[in-house]
Amino acid sequence: MRNAEPLHLRLLRLLRDNGAVSRAELADRLEIPRPRLLAEVSRLVSLGYVAEAGLAASRGGRRSTLVELNPSLRFAAVDLGASSVDVEVVNGRLEPVAAYAEPADIRTGPKVILQRVNELLHKAKADGAYERLDAVGVGVPGPVSFRDGVPVSPPIMPGWDRFPVRELLTREHGCPSVVDNDVNIMAIGERHGGVAHSVDDFLFVKVGTGIGCGIYLSGEVYRGVDGCAGDIGHIQVDAHGPMCTCGNIGCLEALFSGTALAKEAITAARSGTSPAMAERLTAKGALTALDVAEGAIEGDVACIRLIRDGGRRLGGVLAGLVSFANPSMIVIGGGLAQLGHILLAEIRSVVYRRSLPLATGNLPVVLSELGPRAGVTGAAVLASDVAFGEAT
Amino acid sequence: MRNAEPLHLRLLRLLRDNGAVSRAELADRLEIPRPRLLAEVSRLVSLGYVAEAGLAASRGGRRSTLVELNPSLRFAAVDLGASSVDVEVVNGRLEPVAAYAEPADIRTGPKVILQRVNELLHKAKADGAYERLDAVGVGVPGPVSFRDGVPVSPPIMPGWDRFPVRELLTREHGCPSVVDNDVNIMAIGERHGGVAHSVDDFLFVKVGTGIGCGIYLSGEVYRGVDGCAGDIGHIQVDAHGPMCTCGNIGCLEALFSGTALAKEAITAARSGTSPAMAERLTAKGALTALDVAEGAIEGDVACIRLIRDGGRRLGGVLAGLVSFANPSMIVIGGGLAQLGHILLAEIRSVVYRRSLPLATGNLPVVLSELGPRAGVTGAAVLASDVAFGEAT
The missing domain is CATH 3.30.420.40 (ATPase, nucleotide binding domain)
Incomplete structure (x- = not known):
């Protein structure tokens, strides 16, 4: 299944999950010929997704050069609970560079809640956590039309039904966004960095x-x-x-x-x-x-x-x-x-x-294993996937 | 999802489900360039999967030639129930050319039941239903390891646990075989030719x-x-x-x-x-x-x-x-x-x-919609898929 996915997505995910990797090892692990790998890396460097990271340890012969995700990549991960807001800004390897958690009542509606999310993200920017965001991932405590990026008839979220969450965040931060159900993002988080x-x-x-x-x-x-x-x-x-x-x-x-x-x-x-x-x-x-x-x-x-x-x-x-x-x-x-x-x-x-x-x-x-961090972790994974998907 | 599948599989399925189709329409429906389609059709003709079927109705300009599945393709579809055996031989379009149904007690074990299946298939051959089979598909009333082609701890099938059903049929008929759970093949049948x-x-x-x-x-x-x-x-x-x-x-x-x-x-x-x-x-x-x-x-x-x-x-x-x-x-x-x-x-x-x-x-x-025919229909679909998959 995974092998049917586009090369750029597989390559960027590999760097996200492994850190700096040599070009030689990338070609081996992605099972593609060296020339094709080199061309793809060059393309991703020029697009700003990938950066040089020095020389690899010798494997005998000429030393291969390391590449890593561009250190300035930033994703926002947002986990909205029934009574809490968790916002993190993470780098390409999904390591937090800024994190905020505060109580909030989801029933106050999308305008109040999302305005607070935006305030926290702007604060992170002012504090130097990022210059620009590459994607935003959000989990909400209710059913979501993943395709449309909107909550659908969420029982405990009055006022949120079909509210354009994805569109609002995309416009505010000038980057792609993705919205999913809170339990799905917890599952995604647990599969990425937890027991699953x-x-x-x-x-x-x-x-x-x-x-x-x-x-x-x-x-x-x-x-x-x-x-x-x-x-x-x-x-x-x-x-x-x-x-x-x-x-x-x-x-x-x-x-x-x-x-x-x-x-x-x-x-x-x-x-x-x-x-x-x-x-x-x-x-x-x-x-x-x-x-x-x-x-x-x-x-x-x-x-x-x-x-x-x-x-x-x-x-x-x-x-x-x-x-x-x-x-x-x-x-x-x-x-x-x-x-x-x-x-x-x-x-x-x-x-x-x-x-x-x-x-x-x-x-x-x-x-x-991730406990209360499963949600933001999954939101960060989703955000990175949507950003990587656009590297075409 | 489907588009990620190999071209030969998509092409052969299209002919199975639609009958004779012109080369021009095939290229359109498979969304591939004409030269690539022509090369693939030639290849499948030479392998014996596809045959010429005359000229298409004019679409203006030169008339395109029709192709269809080779009329001599034959699949065996077997639906084993708790107390019945249904065996059909079908052509490439999955139309029955021979059919047998008789009572049988699954508890008499795999040797007795599969011997009877083989007898019925050899009888169909003697009656002129086929010269050689291209694949056999079988449904059994219990859990199956689809990968291994064997029943696994089936509660109502004493003696069948891990019996090499697929291997036995493959050897007997000199063609690929596929084994699945009876409910799965009914679902496959209903999706192919029924209400789903x-x-x-x-x-x-x-x-x-x-x-x-x-x-x-x-x-x-x-x-x-x-x-x-x-x-x-x-x-x-x-x-x-x-x-x-x-x-x-x-x-x-x-x-x-x-x-x-x-x-x-x-x-x-x-x-x-x-x-x-x-x-x-x-x-x-x-x-x-x-x-x-x-x-x-x-x-x-x-x-x-x-x-x-x-x-x-x-x-x-x-x-x-x-x-x-x-x-x-x-x-x-x-x-x-x-x-x-x-x-x-x-x-x-x-x-x-x-x-x-x-x-x-x-x-x-x-x-x-298919009622008692859902099982054999699905077994025939599975058999055709496994045969088409080998057209590489």
């Missing part, structure tokens, strides 16, 4: 305020026909369960998510089944999923049970998806990944018991 | 003795990492349901399948809730899912309820898969597709109610 490195078929399951799934199939993100593939939070897990915010009954998200867990922790505190939660509720006046995680670490039986119950329900849904998609890895990320090994153990137990043995014979179920 | 014609992302759901799903994503069959993607019959739908043959509790298949429906029909007959089933049971001494379908058509309330209950359960699973995969069509096939519109109506009702509105805004849920 070089894995072609995996599911990235984000468990946070809500639940969503990024899908990698045959080395590519699968977004579905309308861009909303992976919306697993509203799969029904209990026909007699509580009502979900979406209006249906017994959705996974209504039974296991940050919101659901906080609610159950309060019930456990008030009913006296959890001394740990009762103590915290008295001290702080409120509880979050993080309190449940801490309670479980301290050995509070009710907290452990809550996490196990949630893991069992999520595991049941994942078992079905494993039977359907037969992936080679499941990565658990998002805020509730902090629930850690108790959660993982329960998910594994259900998935391994319920799915076809052939599909689970070699199926790691693991925690995200 | 030219649809790139769809699910083909086979409801028969068991339940399985063929998955088309971005115009390609998705088989998963181990070749067992689409095994949806063992997704749990009722944690308090009956035990399944797989040893787990409340699998979809245990609650809705040919076997389950026949069992429930007998219960309905004996308990007196279904006069139609009682009458049939007395007359025949046994009941099948087909009896339930006929009972429903006659208006028997218990039969209608059984089909609706099954449709609701299947619909629940499909709603989850729609949220996950966001396909553009769902095709219902297999023996129980005979349950028809009552089944479809119930599935639609659940899917449209339970999945994300964005994913169901334009999501046809339809019956297979």
Whole structure:
């Protein structure tokens, strides 16, 4: 699949992921004749994507010269959450040169949020992080038409439906932009620099305020026909369960998510089944999923049970998806990944018991390595891909 | 995606699907320069894949000559079911020139079954259906390693685990062979000549003795990492349901399948809730899912309820898969597709109610057009693809 991609894209990605490489090694690794490689490198140098980087160590004979991505390349990576904005400016190797994170309510709408993003980027420029941006990548917490660069009917983003996010950023910064769903960019990040490195078929399951799934199939993100593939939070897990915010009954998200867990922790505190939660509720006046995680670490039986119950329900849904998609890895990320090994153990137990043995014979179920940085990392990868794609 | 495929494959597929085409039109439709097309056609004529087919109707100027697939091309298409063998010999346009169908128990093992397949093919040869085969395509009712051409741990096929099906057929007939899961070949058939014609992302759901799903994503069959993607019959739908043959509790298949429906029909007959089933049971001494379908058509309330209950359960699973995969069509096939519109109506009702509105805004849920011929059709398509792939 990858080999069918244009040479310039493969070459620039190789420099992004490996740093300075000799021309000799580039020709070997891209499996193309030396003259063709030399011509392509010259072209990319003249376009400003690639720069000379001195002499390579000797391989015997004449020493080959190193090339690297132009050190002045800059990408902006933006991860918009339900209640946060993360903005990074990175160089060609996707190393941060400026980073900002602050609380922000996505419900204040696209104009307020994107104006703040632009302010942060202009501030980075004023601080010397870049002269000009080569591309902007953005993740948003809702379904996206990847082709059109707009959110589509995003449930928790009032005012954002079909708002021209990509167009606005492209005009503001004079460079290509790309917009994707937040779970997809987390999956892209995890594949680039995390636990799913070089894995072609995996599911990235984000468990946070809500639940969503990024899908990698045959080395590519699968977004579905309308861009909303992976919306697993509203799969029904209990026909007699509580009502979900979406209006249906017994959705996974209504039974296991940050919101659901906080609610159950309060019930456990008030009913006296959890001394740990009762103590915290008295001290702080409120509880979050993080309190449940801490309670479980301290050995509070009710907290452990809550996490196990949630893991069992999520595991049941994942078992079905494993039977359907037969992936080679499941990565658990998002805020509730902090629930850690108790959660993982329960998910594994259900998935391994319920799915076809052939599909689970070699199926790691693991925690995200990048944690809260998965999103910006993926946004940076997407931005670099769109910039590299234009090097024609 | 398709355009990245080799020219010879695209050209031969075009002739397979369109019949005789002029050289001028071929160059237009393949979007390549005339000289390159002429050279490729000459090459394929000399290899015996393509033949001259007279003059085209005038488009003004010199009349272009027609070419078509060599009329002596022959593919064998084999659809092995749990209790049946279907063998067809088709020409390059996939039109049957010989066809055999007979009962056979897959549990008698690969040697007996494949010997019978070979006998039928040799009989077709003796009857003049072909001089030599150009490829054989086979579907089997279980998971398959598509790469290795062998069944892998197939639950209802004792003795077939890793049996070298492809190798045996290749040696016997002196031509390339290809082996796939029966549901995948049905999906391929339906996309080639049925209701999913030219649809790139769809699910083909086979409801028969068991339940399985063929998955088309971005115009390609998705088989998963181990070749067992689409095994949806063992997704749990009722944690308090009956035990399944797989040893787990409340699998979809245990609650809705040919076997389950026949069992429930007998219960309905004996308990007196279904006069139609009682009458049939007395007359025949046994009941099948087909009896339930006929009972429903006659208006028997218990039969209608059984089909609706099954449709609701299947619909629940499909709603989850729609949220996950966001396909553009769902095709219902297999023996129980005979349950028809009552089944479809119930599935639609659940899917449209339970999945994300964005994913169901334009999501046809339809019956297979090819019915029992979907399997052999797909096997023939696969066989032709593997033969065309060798035209290098």
